[in-house]
Amino acid sequence: DGDVYLICSDGLTTMLSEQQIAAILVSNPRLADAGEALIASANDAGGRDNITVLLARLEEVGAPDGGPGPEHEQQTMTSLPALAPEYTPPPAEATTTMTTAPTAATATAASTTPETRTPRVPHEAPPAGARPGRARRRMRRLLSTGAVLVVLVLLGSGAYLALQSVYFIGTNSRGLVTLYQGLPFRLPAGLNLYSSQYVSGVSAATVPQQRRRSLLDHSLRSESAAAELIRNLELGQLE
Numbered sequence: 001d002g003d004v005y006l007i008c009s010d011g012l013t014t015m016l017s018e019q020q021i022a023a024i025l026v027s028n029p030r031l032a033d034a035g036e037a038l039i040a041s042a043n044d045a046g047g048r049d050n051i052t053v054l055l056a057r058l059e060e061v062g063a064p065d066g067g068p069g070p071e072h073e074q075q076t077m078t079s080l081p082a083l084a085p086e087y088t089p090p091p092a093e094a095t096t097t098m099t100t101a102p103t104a105a106t107a108t109a110a111s112t113t114p115e116t117r118t119p120r121v122p123h124e125a126p127p128a129g130a131r132p133g134r135a136r137r138r139m140r141r142l143l144s145t146g147a148v149l150v151v152l153v154l155l156g157s158g159a160y161l162a163l164q165s166v167y168f169i170g171t172n173s174r175g176l177v178t179l180y181q182g183l184p185f186r187l188p189a190g191l192n193l194y195s196s197q198y199v200s201g202v203s204a205a206t207v208p209q210q211r212r213r214s215l216l217d218h219s220l221r222s223e224s225a226a227a228e229l230i231r232n233l234e235l236g237q238l239e
Contacts (some may be wrong), residue, residue, distance in 0.1 A: 001060040004031070014097050015042035031055040033174075036199060041105035043203035051201055089214075167226040168218045171204045172196065177216070177233060179226055184218040200230050211238065 004025060012021070016038070024041060028034035035053045042051050164181065172178045182194030186230065202210060215238075232238040 002059045003211040007054040011051035012042050015045040027211045037176050039201040040203050041222045043206050167223050177202045
C-alpha cells in the first residue's frame with residue numbers, strides 16, 4: 001500500500017538521475033503535481049527528447065473478505081451516541097402556580113358590568129370590485145422584483161456562455177505552458193474567471209523569448225486555435 005510505479009520514456013531518465021526523480025516524487029504527494037514537476041525538471045535540464053510520464057499508486061481496499069475488519073466494527077459500535085434520557089414532567093408546584101393565577105381576560109370581565117360595555121361596531125366592507133391600495137402596491141413590488149431577477153438571470157447566462165467560448169494560453173504555477181478556458185482576470189474576492197483545461201509538457205523557459213512573448217500574451221482565441229498552437233509547440237513545429 002502506497003507504492004508508486006513510474007513508467008516513462010528515456011526523455012526523462014537521460015535528463016534526471018534516479019536520485020533526482022526520487023526526490024521529486026517524495027516532495028510531491030499528488031501524482032498530478034509529481035508528473036508536472038518531473039517534466040518541468042527534465043525540460044529545465046535540457047529537454048533533448050520527448051518526455052512521457054505515467055504514475056500509478058497502489059492503495060489498500062478493505063479487508064481480505066471484502067468487508068470491514070473487527071477493529072472497524074468495534075469503532076463503529078463504540079461511537080454510537082447514548083440514548084436520550086426519558087422525559088420528566090415539571091413538579092406539581094409549578095402547575096399549581098400557573099392554574100391559580102387569574103388571566104387578564106377574567107379580571108376585565110369581573111370588573112365590567114354588561115350595562116357599561118361599549119358595543120363593537122364592525123368595519124364597513126369595501127365596495128364590490130374595488131381592490132385595496134395595499135394589495136396593488138404589493139403586486140407592483142412583486143412584478144418589479146420579478147423583472148429584476150429575469151434581467152439578472154439573462155445577464156448571468158450571457159456571461160457564462162461568453163466564458164465558455166473563449167480560451168487563452170498561459171503558464172501554471174510550475175511554469176508549464178497551459179491552456180485556459182475563460183477570461184484572464186481575477187476578481188477582488190479571489191474568484192477566477194478562468195479554469196485550467198490542459199497542461200502541456202513544455203516549460204515556458206524553453207520557448208524562445210520572442211516567441212514566448214507572443215504566445216503567452218493572454219490573447220483570446222478559439223479552442224481549436226489555442227489547442228493547435230500548444231500541439232505544434234509540443235511537437236517542436238512552432239516557428
